[in-house]
Amino acid sequence: MPLKLKTKDKHIKKLAEIVNGPKSILYLKEDLLAYDCDGFTIHRHMPKAVVFPKNTEEVAAIVKYCASHNLPFLARGAGTGLSGGAIPINEEVIISLVRMKRLVHVDLENRRAVVEPGFVNLKLTNSISEKGYYYAPDPSSQYCCTIGGNVAENAGGAHCLKYGVTTNHILGLEVVLPNGEIIEISSDGIPDAPGYDLLGLLTGSEGTLGIVTKITVRILKNPEAKQTVLAYFDKVSDGSYAVSDIISAGIVPAALEMMDKIAIEGVEAASFPVGHPKDIAALLLIEVDGIEAGIDEQIKEILEVCKKRNVREVKVAQNEQERARWWANRKTGFGAMGAISPDYLVQDGVIPRSKLPEVLERINQVSEEVGLRIANIFHAGDGNLHPLVLFDSRKPGETEKALKAGTACLKACADVGGSITGEHGVGIEKMEEMRFVFNEEEIQAQTAIREVFNPKNLLNAGKIFPSPGRCVEIKKEMKATSVKSEEKLLEFS
Amino acid sequence: MVLKENDVKNEPACTTTSLSNYLWSDAPDENKWADCVHCGMCLEACPTYELTGQEQHSPRGRVHLIQSVAEGKLEVNEQFMDPVNQCLDCRACTTACPADVDVGGLIEEARGQIRQAMPLKGWKGMVSKLFLEELFPYPNRMNSFGGLLKFYQKSGVQNLVRKTRLINIMPSHLVEMEAVMPEIKVPVRKLFKNEEVIKAKGTEKGTVSFLTGCIMDVMFSDINESTINVLTHNGHNVSIPKKQTCCGALHVHAGDRETGRKLAKQNIEAFKDADKVIVNAAGCGCMLKDYPELFREDAEWKEKAEVFAAKVEDVSKYVHDNGYEKPKSEIKTRLTYHDACHLAHGQGIREEPRKILLDIPGVEMVHMPNSDRCCGSAGIYNITNPEMAGAVLERKMENVPDDVDMISMGNPGCMLQMAIGVEKYGRSQQVVHTIQLLDWAYKKDAEKEKSNKGGEK
Amino acid sequence: MVVKEFISELRTAFPDVEMEQAQTNCDLGNNGYVHVYPKSEDEIVTILQYANEHGKKIVVQGNGSKKGFGGEKETADILLSLSKYKGIVEHGAGDMTVTVKSGTSFQELQEFLSEYKQQVSLDPSWPKYASIGGVIASNDSGPKRLGYGSARDAVIGLRIIYPDGTIIRSGGKVVKNVAGYDMNKMYIGSMGTLGVFTEVTLKLRPLPKKESVVLISFPEGSFEDIHAFAVKILDSMMEPVSLEFLNPSLAQKLIGKKQFTLAISFEDVESSVDYQVKMIQDMKPDQTTLSILLDNEELQSFWNQLYSISPNGVEGNLETKETEACLKVGVKNLSVLNVIRDGQMLQDSHNLVVTAHGGLGHGICQLNLKGAREDVASVITNLCQIVGRLKGYVIIKHAPLSLRQEINVWGDKPTYLFLMEGIKSKIDPNHVLNEKRFLGGI
Structure with a gap:
């Protein structure tokens, strides 16, 4: 039956047929505009259309159609990614997976659950918490981000220090390959399937190798007890040393988070203030979980370390409400920057823990050099920094400055043997910075893998890897167009 | 105009x-x-x-x-x-x-x-115009409308409409609404029209002014009565300023900010001398508190609006914060509480109503998952966007626990919508306003006291 | 003669590289006419380039403990041994990371780290022989996987030489890293078919302050009780590091009890370990016997024995007439019970010894078979059927070459094998490295 559509575009008509109806496709400018970026807003581009498949078969049919008509396409979850992985820079057909949001199966005995990609991260924990189980990876956006997106980005979170990131919790995947073929890898969730670890390769491939349509994840038993400590320091370096000392003491905290002065100013001005003193230089939020009998010992040790490092005030959460308040304050930290700055750019460098004081100092210098404030909210325990460069895109030149500052922060991380991204992914944001950590051969080794999965490069092209030789040009162009977003950016393919 | x-x-x-x-x-x-x-x-x-x-x-x-x-x-x-x-x-x-x-x-x-x-056109435009421009702002018209509704219910026309299946040709969501329409009683503004101040019982704590609301007073006048009872019971004189009018929330929601401003000005004037403006409809309360936003391009009125907004308080919070007598009589019921959007999200009031309910002996509260999820009422949204409103309501009803007798909340719009939900999905719950339940308990106390005294004699 | 010419050619090409003509022979295959022992990365690069350009085939090994794992050939041209490429490259004690040359034995590495009260949280078989490179390339894991995960959870960086001599670094030195594809994962468990690891960077954990193993032996025929007990433990707040199920033959070897036995181990601060041991004591099912290993020596000896029950490629068994094989079986967590039980039944119905254990919290089992060749072969076939019904897989981790040529070591080809073939041909188009040693003849 022909559908009533306000377009003559034959591709859109055909795609609408595949997803069975006008309510499952967007193609008008006003609707598409809401899809011109994800959580990375500096660069924007309009998609050709957005389709909302209901099941794997529809995804496969869409992909087959796109592949056979050479239409670029990409998958999108909640669109909370921070590196621009879901931005349609090639005027892609966006395959939105948010309507595939079933919790397919829970197997508590074998500690696994099967979800569709649009299932929201926190909902999984909420669905099993009554039985005493939870899903460990907890990106700050877990309230709204999808597990499909988590797989694409190999999302981390505050509690990854002890429990690992998404890839450590993925047991099986159903994937639609870029040619439309559906494959199942370890769908029963049995580890170490014979052959190369495609699960590991797909997880964190930022949606460039395939589209995940079903995910088997590991679920964990709730720890018997949790204790959370909040420590205020007058010197950033004291806080940093305390981090190292805690780890060196042989404690594996569930989380070890740090915020600096500007960050504290932000969260205190926003929706979930805790009442942190305004004049402290840094705070640590430390959580220990496990067997109740063993926790007090560790907390005692943590308190001692803090004291040794000149802590001004240190307290243990007295109840679940207090703990929840501390965490809400921390987890909404990025968004909270909106309260003190119109725009922010968040970076995601990782460094060896021992280099914390050195790198934080360097970031401080960068801030002074470019003349923009930089807040730091980060996972100190695993050395995963999040410098938040505060700027106002309405002021001419500030966006460019912010980008420059971001790059300089990443360079500082790479220079001490770190990485340019710990959990946000490269996307379009950090393509050029890939060169800080990989040489040409190493980048080629990775694109060779993409060629195996995605030979026509129609799926989410132009992400992660800088094009050989053209990268500088692209970066320049990107910076220019980031202000005038209507212009077409790149002619990848 | x-x-x-x-x-x-x-x-x-x-x-x-x-x-x-x-x-x-x-x-x-x-x-x-x-x-x-x-x-x-x-x-x-x-x-x-x-x-x-x-x-x-x-x-x-x-x-x-x-x-x-x-x-x-x-x-x-x-x-x-x-x-x-x-x-x-x-x-x-x-x-x-x-x-x-x-x-x-x-x-x-x-x-x-x-x-x-793009001025509203067609059926939506008509409904919107009728309610928003011609009816709500005019208390006397509202009263007549209430009278009409009352006539509709009492005269047998309602029965006639239902029996003759005339109802079948009405749009379905209007049928749903018709089915749950509360019984129309006398509005409090009419009831107390001769009283400058309704006197507190016992020791006086002061005087509050009461915004009766337009729909509230016509369709839910018993809740207004309850509100006055609860306030006076706890030592507050209640005045009902005569010049007050509709809060304008529905107009502002619908984009008619001009009428909104006009109504706001009238209310600001009407409550000029009030120390406290008490509201029992979350939607209205939220709007009153938002008046300054309407005047962000008018410094003079903005200031007045800010003074006014600072005086506005929801009845549940006011009663809670100023101390209230805990009823002694038991109301034996299992209930669940729905957070009206404009109470929870709009005014940050979540715990106070729950505490009041739990202070009534015999009340057992069952947790409603996602209790602060919108029910789909949203002013006249359920009239203008019936499809989405219906879907939102369906989600809401999925969260209402099966085994409760009542659903309590603090907003008339929600009450109507939830009542539709109860009817539509074959549920049995009674939909009540938080303050109503407290009033019922007080009434029981009073009756007991009466009969006790009677017994003593 | 040909070999002699070949070695002299090699000697001319690489005058500084230590090499020898193959001496001993065993029944495991995966040999090389010439054994070379590079001591630097440069040497490895040039040898690989040479082979790639001259159409030579290379078998890669550490100390040879996994010689019997995969591969259908008696010998390749060159056996590249990394046994002399060893040592710690960098240890960031404060960062809890270590970079180590791939030929370093697992035991050496752990001994080094224990000085700093740190460890690599893996527990592979034969730590004294197994090189870290080999452990990673074969993705070997042990009972403590439940608590600490496997190689894919511990490795944060690799340095790998492609057959054309390109040096590729994957991952890095930091514990969290999503820059580019997670190439580490692809290399882990790739059986040396993609490149030669030269350096491995691992994240470390503190050595536990206290360790304890509780052993509960069940009477015969109490399978439902075992299942119920395991579920109870898994559903409790306890955090065992391993929950390993041992079959009677193995339990007899380890603790002298010929009974199905659960080995539950705890590692944590003292109060926590004591508390959990007490909990287990309190929930001990009737008619079971319980013993606790507390002192260090007992614990050491228990684990050492468990890690050395499988056959290895170093201590050849040419003298014994019996055939030895080792299987890795993967199933859903609780199906481990079925696999271990059926393994024991197969021992009884066939005339051979099966020592077996499997983790109820992670689903990986190890079954060691020893007996007449036909019996071993028949038991493998039987097990494959059983495991197939449980939707799991069987991998032959160790078997004589002749048996490997007969029975498919890696099981059925998956539908997506073409992706793996694609990967292999991108990286090693000439099939220089470990030819046919992997799934689907890769």
């Missing part, structure tokens, strides 16, 4: 940055969207995003679109209107937002622009 206000400009007042496609004054405020960093924390809080999964029906998507019009990328047209009008204005996103972005304010401002660019 509306356009006579002096701050209205007939011609488009182009702003200094000529890019903007908002052509009238009072355009969406740039500073409001500047706070939005597109983080997406609002997505899952939004009922329309939950149902559609589409960004343009999400808070950050709407903010993005509203901003895009100002940047000249979009025009104010039908396609833009759809996502803006589909918003329930439930403010859940504001609660979820780490940066406190005032999405509701932006939506209302954008609706103001839409309303002027």
